[in-house]
Amino acid sequence: MRTYLKPEIFYQDNLPPKEQVITPGQECIIVYDIMLTEIPEFKNWLTMFEHYYGVTGGEALKSIKYFPEHFDKICRKILHASRTGLKVIAVGGGSIGDFAGFFASSYKRGVSLINIPTTLLAAIDSAHGGKNGLNSSFSKNQIGTFYFPEKVFICRKILNYLPEDQILSGFGEVLKTAILAGDSLWDKLQIDDEITMNYLWPLLPEIVDHKYKVVEKDPFEVTNKRRILNLGHSLGHVLEKQFNLLHGEAVAQGLHFTLDWSVEKKHLSREDYKKMKLCLETHFPCIKEELGPHITKARALELLMTDKKMDLDQELNFVYLKGLGLPHVEKTKVYNIIAKLFQHSWVT
Ligand SMILES: [Zn+2]
Incomplete structure (x- = not known):
């Protein structure tokens, strides 16, 4: 039986410090939109973490065709981490959330997920509904799960960069x-x-x-x-x-x-x-x-x-x-x- 727990939502100026996302002994992998590295605050923040995986946002990221390759590459970075000690942190817009959410829900049958939406659409919508999704060549979002994040961080300084x-x-x-x-x-x-x-x-x-x-x-x-x-x-x-x-x-x-x-x-x-x-x-x-x-x-x-x-x-x-x-x-x-x-x- 699936249960629903409302995520904790934080509205704050800055990206969360490491201790706000993991506790001692835990590990995380940051799955992020590579475009974000143009933002100095993000670039600095990323250096605090040991494992990260940059992707290009958009529909190609959501294609089931490329998922196995991504999956293997991410796995290689986190092989040593235990299921309960690992968190996936999705930083980006809707496609990053969909991709990283699906990864988190399927890796070892599900590890903890944190969303840090960086577009307005993701911050008010896609980061919250618990839906993730990949596309097949026939249809959009038909491969996916309902998987709610444990926390969502909405960070003003990052959203301020939006065009x-x-x-x-x-x-x-x-x-x-x-x-x-x-x-x-x-x-x-x-x-x-x-x-x-x-x-x-x-x-x-x-x-x-x-x-x-x-x-x-x-x-x-x-x-x-x-x-x-x-x-x-x-x-x-x-x-x-x-x-x-x-x-x-x-x-x-x-x-x-x-x-x-x-x-x-x-x-x-x-x-x-x-x-x-x-x-x-x-x-x-x-x-x-x-x-x-x-x-x-x-x-x-x-x-x-x-x-x-x-x-x-x-x-x-x-x-x-x-x-x-x-x-x-x-x-x-x-x-x-x-x-x-x-x-x-x-x-x-
Ligand atoms: Zn919509």
Whole structure:
């Protein structure tokens, strides 16, 4: 029987000193994104540790094809360590977390895992849900486990290095969370200025807490309770794959579409619709005029069908909105999604 224990979450300025991640007698291997070595604080921090393994983040890292080679190389570094005395520390964005999480869950049938997310998306989302995943040539994230870290460290000085486009992408996922969470978080995000890390930092605990509130209802996805986290992601995934958009940017476009459809289905009041649409448009102008003409119905269908959330009977659990803080999951035919995308000029 799998059990769920909420990880300890630390919000701090600096990367954790060695004694915060391991106790005397324990050993760890740091699995990190090699891009991080450009950050002086990270480079210094890494020198405190004996075993580390640098990887290039991205989809290639998640390919099952290359995993055995990585596995062997990491094993060679930690052969002497006992199962109970070893921790895997993942430092990087979503792909590093997925890769290192899967390694930690499978090495000697599971060793302790610590996450240090270094992108905004990972810090508010992927570092927390307990999911890891590798890709086969047929589908994304279909090889993986539910495996929760024991600790997550969110470090301000590292996140401060994020470029503007990464922060804006993360903000797409932040807005999704605020729409799911409702008034209290939503009200705090109503600014017209450019989104910065300084602005977001004090809000991170509330954003992350919301994710745990949803995850705790169904940590191992036995029921449908985590589905609401997919808000904006059906069209989002299509656009992300087709146009190489950043994830949160694609999700923001998916939110535009969800709002339009929800109000048409009379799930959502005009008043709530206008409020949410205005906020989205302030930060993510709708780009369907730019992208829509470049994706055909057939291609959109192909991308939707390869989505891992697809049911066999060709219906999808589409997340609509009934208001702020009121997501509504409804089985929807893929055909109807395509027709609606066409009607709204997202596809031609
Ligand atoms: Zn997402």
